[in-house]
Amino acid sequence: MxxxxxxxxxxxxxxxxxxxxFVLIEKSNPKLDAKQLNAGQTIQIPGYILSEYIINKxxxxxxxxxxxxxxxxxxxxxxxxxxxxxxxxGQQIFIPERVNDLIVTDVDHYTYEEMIKAINQLIKxxxxxxxxxxxxxxxxxxxxxxxxxxGDKHVHVNGSFHANEWITSAVIMNFLNQYALSLTNNxxxxxxxxxxxxxxxxxxxxxxxxxxxxxxxxxGLDAAGSFHDEVQILNHPEEDFSNWKANIRGVDLNKQYPxxxxxxxxxxxxxxxPRDYPGQHPLSEPEAIAMADLAxxxxxSRVLAIHTxxxxxxxxxxxxxxxxxxxxxxxxxxxxxxxxxxxLDNYAGFKDWFIQEFGRPGFTIELGSGVNPLPIKxxxxxxxxxxxxxxxxxxx
Numbered sequence: 031m032x033x034x035x036x037x038x039x040x041x042x043x044x045x046x047x048x049x050x051x052f053v054l055i056e057k058s059n060p061k062l063d064a065k066q067l068n069a070g071q072t073i074q075i076p077g078y079i080l081s082e083y084i085i086n087k088x089x090x091x092x093x094x095x096x097x098x099x100x101x102x103x104x105x106x107x108x109x110x111x112x113x114x115x116x117x118x119x120g121q122q123i124f125i126p127e128r129v130n131d132l133i134v135t136d137v138d139h140y141t142y143e144e145m146i147k148a149i150n151q152l153i154k155x156x157x158x159x160x161x162x163x164x165x166x167x168x169x170x171x172x173x174x175x176x177x178x179x180x181g182d183k184h185v186h187v188n189g190s191f192h193a194n195e196w197i198t199s200a201v202i203m204n205f206l207n208q209y210a211l212s213l214t215n216n217x218x219x220x221x222x223x224x225x226x227x228x229x230x231x232x233x234x235x236x237x238x239x240x241x242x243x244x245x246x247x248x249x250g251l252d253a254a255g256s257f258h259d260e261v262q263i264l265n266h267p268e269e270d271f272s273n274w275k276a277n278i279r280g281v282d283l284n285k286q287y288p289x290x291x292x293x294x295x296x297x298x299x300x301x302x303x304p305r306d307y308p309g310q311h312p313l314s315e316p317e318a319i320a321m322a323d324l325a326x327x328x329x330x331s332r333v334l335a336i337h338t339x340x341x342x343x344x345x346x347x348x349x350x351x352x353x354x355x356x357x358x359x360x361x362x363x364x365x366x367x368x369x370x371x372x373x374l375d376n377y378a379g380f381k382d383w384f385i386q387e388f389g390r391p392g393f394t395i396e397l398g399s400g401v402n403p404l405p406i407k408x409x410x411x412x413x414x415x416x417x418x419x420x421x422x423x424x425x426x
Contacts, residue, residue, distance in 0.1 A: 031078035033075055053229065074157045080124040083124065091112075124216055134151075145174075166316060167241050169278055179227070184331045190238040190322075192337060197412070208417070257279070268304075271303070273403075277315055288312040288378075288383060289382035290383075319330065331390060332392065332423065338397045339404055355391040358393075
């Protein structure tokens with residue numbers, strides 16, 4: 031919600047007026063000097079929207095403020111051109127309305143376009159969330175990284191490395207929404223108040239690493255664009271693309287990293303296909319390159335790659351992992367009920383490479399159980415399991 035600064039207004043006053051933590055208002059207005067606000071400047075107030083209201087015959091601004099449980103000055107602030115003493119029936123004003131519910135509610139059929147729509151909605155209401163493109167997919171879709179928090183503990187979470195695991199993108203976006211909602215409403219999640227986590231940690235999210243593949247899985251051949259003929263041949267004789275894991279060029283993005291890539295390449299398929307092809311060489315695909323560059327640039331303290339399925343957490347790689355990884359995975363297991371597996375005969379993944387490259391904790395979280403793609407009816411259960419793990423990744 032946007033408001034206009036008046037004489038003697040301050041960010042601290044807005045914090046008190048709207049009951050929003052000062053730091054969230056400050057981070058929602060990064061280009062402003064909080065100590066030198068000028069009348070006429072516009073300020074973003076997170077966690078609020080403006081709703082239209084038509085004045086009734088018996089209304090006064092005071093009665094409206096009481097009825098909507100908002101301070102009188104909040105109503106005055108968002109209606110600077112309304113004469114308080116001569117409002118008339120039929121006149122339109124605005125009501126500052128606190129957002130109390132989730133914005134990300136449509137989790138089925140979670141295409142790239144659905145994700146972008148949700149991102150735009152979240153940033154509008156919670157401008158302390160920032161977004162940037164870290165690269166582009168083969169088909170030119172922006173790979174979006176979202177950031178929330180201001181601390182030195184840099185936690186990274188990603189989803190949909192594999193196209194038929196698109197439900198992970200919905201899980202991650204739902205978590206981001208719940209995180210922001212809890213901050214602006216001073217609500218706890220699983221008994222944890224998140225403002226201290228926001229101050230102590232910085233969360234980086236790439237909710238959909240493989241957008242071309244996700245859209246192919248969900249929308250079928252029409253989503254392949256100029257790759258129509260190629261993917262049709264690669265998926266032959268199947269007409270259904272719901273089991274497709276790879277990117278649009280038929281490369282498995284989670285077998286693209288220089289962490290025993292050669293061993294993985296020697297035993298996997300030698301040509302592009304719906305799954306398991308590691309590519310002609312490590313980091314051949316733009317999506318994999320973008321993720322590697324992001325990790326090199328942002329100095330993550332730990333990474334969580336969210337996949338499906340198995341209710342397992344993979345946390346080691348050839349003893350490159352630090353001792354704290356064992357402590358962290360114990361907590362992940364405690365809060366989720368998942369099984370911890372240190373070593374797996376499966377290499378060249380993002381988690382493997384991160385552990386090898388940086389010697390820091392890396393985890394692959396396999397949500398849910400069954401056969402990919404998991405049915406959307408599992409979403410509530412796997413969300414609650416992932417929620418506990420994601421919170422733990424911030425407070426550990």
